[in-house]
Amino acid sequence: MDHQLFADIYEAHARAVYAHAVRMTSDRAGAEDIVSLTFLEAWRLRETLDGVTSHRGWLLGVATNVMRNTRRAARRHGAAMARLSRSEVVPDLADAVVSRITDTARADAALAALDQLRRADREVIVLSVWSGLSRAEVAAACGVTEATVRSRLSRARSRLRRLAAAAAADPAAAPAGGRASVSRTARTARTAREGNL
Secondary structure, eight states, X not given: OOXXXXXXXXXXXXXHHHHHHHHHHSOHXXXXXXXXXXXXXXXXXXXXXXXXXXXXXXXXXXXXXXXXXXXXXXXXXXXXXXXXXXXXXXXXXXXXXXXXXXXXXXXXHHHHHHHTSOHHHHHHHIIIIISOOOHHHHHHHHTSOXXXXXXXXXXXXXXXXXXXXXXXXXXXGSOTTHHHHHHTHHHHHHHHHTTOO
């Protein structure tokens, strides 16, 4: 694959990969790293792209795997840090500051609701609903069968409906953003599908 074709693929799909990473991690700064790692991995695997029918679906699958690997590395790092004595640990406030700066009210309700889903359910709903992948593409991206994708989508949608109903009936039960944020969830999802989240 030549450099120009890969550059065209990057231009066409980098925003979708970034939006997927934001939805999955709730971390805009970290999502930029995910995009970089995803396209580094895509470049490494570029010879396999000739047989790929959906570059977007393939890239979102690569991004999903990158996020899984990143989570595993973070867990290992956390375990290593926990083994250090308290006197050796210096708190890093940078992540907290970045999180406060990058949070947006528009995305809070949707992300809070998604955070209440199991990771596997969250992956399929983000890939299917927000990223617009077909069930076959979601199955390929997650490494599961289409039947598993259907089951996870059904479970995730039911859970999100219950969360929205609970928030409407009892504002105290609403995810972090409260009743007004839950009412914005549909607008957030629509905005995200259009590539603005």
